[in-house]
Amino acid sequence: MYLTATKKRDFTLDVFRGLAIAIMIIVDAPPGEIFPLLQHAEWEGMTIADAAFPGFVFAMGASAAFSMSRREISFRKIFVRSAILFLIGLIFNAKGNLFSYMLLDNFTGAELFSGTIEHGRFFGILQRLALTYFAGMIIVKIISSDTGIFISAFALLILSSLGFHFYAPGAPFEQSHNLSGAIDLILPGANHIYTPTGDPEGLFGTIASTASMLFGFLAGKVLADNTFLRDKIYILGLSGMILSVIGGAWSFVDIISKNLWTAPFALLNAGGGMILFAFFLNLFNSDESAKKIFRPVAALGKNPLFFFLASNICVAFFCILPSPVEGVPYWIWLWQNTTYDLAGVELSVTIFCLIWCALWFLPAMILDWFGIVIKI
Numbered sequence: 001m002y003l004t005a006t007k008k009r010d011f012t013l014d015v016f017r018g019l020a021i022a023i024m025i026i027v028d029a030p031p032g033e034i035f036p037l038l039q040h041a042e043w044e045g046m047t048i049a050d051a052a053f054p055g056f057v058f059a060m061g062a063s064a065a066f067s068m069s070r071r072e073i074s075f076r077k078i079f080v081r082s083a084i085l086f087l088i089g090l091i092f093n094a095k096g097n098l099f100s101y102m103l104l105d106n107f108t109g110a111e112l113f114s115g116t117i118e119h120g121r122f123f124g125i126l127q128r129l130a131l132t133y134f135a136g137m138i139i140v141k142i143i144s145s146d147t148g149i150f151i152s153a154f155a156l157l158i159l160s161s162l163g164f165h166f167y168a169p170g171a172p173f174e175q176s177h178n179l180s181g182a183i184d185l186i187l188p189g190a191n192h193i194y195t196p197t198g199d200p201e202g203l204f205g206t207i208a209s210t211a212s213m214l215f216g217f218l219a220g221k222v223l224a225d226n227t228f229l230r231d232k233i234y235i236l237g238l239s240g241m242i243l244s245v246i247g248g249a250w251s252f253v254d255i256i257s258k259n260l261w262t263a264p265f266a267l268l269n270a271g272g273g274m275i276l277f278a279f280f281l282n283l284f285n286s287d288e289s290a291k292k293i294f295r296p297v298a299a300l301g302k303n304p305l306f307f308f309l310a311s312n313i314c315v316a317f318f319c320i321l322p323s324p325v326e327g328v329p330y331w332i333w334l335w336q337n338t339t340y341d342l343a344g345v346e347l348s349v350t351i352f353c354l355i356w357c358a359l360w361f362l363p364a365m366i367l368d369w370f371g372i373v374i375k376i
Contacts, residue, residue: 009302010223012280013062015294016273018301018364020055025311025360026353027052031335034349043175043257046265050258053125054212054269056304057132061216062223062277064137069224075141082134084376088309089126095313099320121199122188125308128201128209135206136213146218153214157263160208161254164262173255173262180204180260198259205261212261215243215270219277229285233278240274243267296361299368306374307360 027038027049037048067073097115100107139152164172167179181198193199222235247256247267254262283290300307315331323333339352367374 010066011284011291011294011298012277013059013066013220013223014298014301015280015284016276016301017056017059017063017304018294018297018299020052020059021300021304021308022297022357022360023048023052024056024308025357028312029315029353029356030349031332031352032349033345034353035346038350038353040258043259044173044255046256046258046268050265051269051272053128054209054258054261054266055273057129057209057212058216058219058270058273059301059304060129060133061136061213061218062220064133064140064213065217065220066224068140069221073137073141075138078134078137078141081376082130085130085133086127088376089124089130090120090122092126092309092312093121093124095316096320099317103320103322119191121194122192123184123194123199123201123203125201126305128206131203131206132209132213135210136217139210139214140217146221149214149218153211153218156207156211156214157266160204160211160261161250161263163204163207164254164260173257173260178260200259205259208261208263208266211263212266212270215266216273219270219274223277223281229281233281236274236281237278240271240276240278242271243274244271247271295368296365299364300361303364303367303372303374305376307364311356311360 023038027040030038039047040049041047064073094116097107097112097120100115101109101112140149143149143152163179167182168174168177172178176197178198180202183204184193184198184202187203188199190196193202219236219239222232225232244267247264247270250267251264254264256262256264256268258265284294318331318334319329321330323330325333328336335349335352339348339355342348342351
């Protein structure tokens, strides 16, 4: 990571990305049972929580479109950035074992080695971002036309869907028996996946997530274009509705599942992303006060990876740090001594997580005030 001064940025994109990161911060923080809409769907279906990571992938594609409109991005830079992201992801996944070794007397060096090397999770959110960025950028570098990129995105979704159906024709999306989980058991292997049957950020899902990035890239090209505002809103809104309708129709054949990143899941999120782009474009250009209201969110969106990492590392630290009550992690103790008595469990946890998320707006605004962007 390195620091750079803020260049001219697109406010709509920063707000969209900031919202995605804010939801990710909230979703990763609950010390207890939170409202169902802020929990990931167990297998099939989609909640607000399930839209956060795909939203960030979509925004990553849009950001790439802005970057490529300003300068040429070499294959070497694409590879280096992807490799750095993947490496940070590996280190990030080991944070629990590292904090346990630092804070707990009964956690030995042997357990640190075993937990990190022999049983550590090899894939995760940052690794998925790295692989998706690499594949998506290679495609947009090789295929220069918007039509070709659009066709490539759908080709990836068809490939993903066919893979599931050919592997298990009778029940292609069975939780305990599907192509994505079968690949995970081979690479990276049973000792290095999130669940016994598969990984929600496993290798096969990268195919469809790359399509999500490509749709984001096309949306970003519309945002970066010098065409009339009305035309941008129309193109993004109509395209989003079309993708959403196709995704809804596709869901009669394939399930909507974040764990598998199925084709309907990718299409519905991409369609929703385009519609939100259109909505924010219209809002921020028709109401100047709206920009002031959303400025903290935009500030968060200017350094999204930094705040995602920082917030998660803090939660992991507090979850392992012993509290004044023996056997109770500090993170849970903190919730029990703040919002716990305000309402029922779900509401108190939601309020706690909202406050936690709001705290990150202050450092985001400080960085924004000084024009600092932390990039990889």
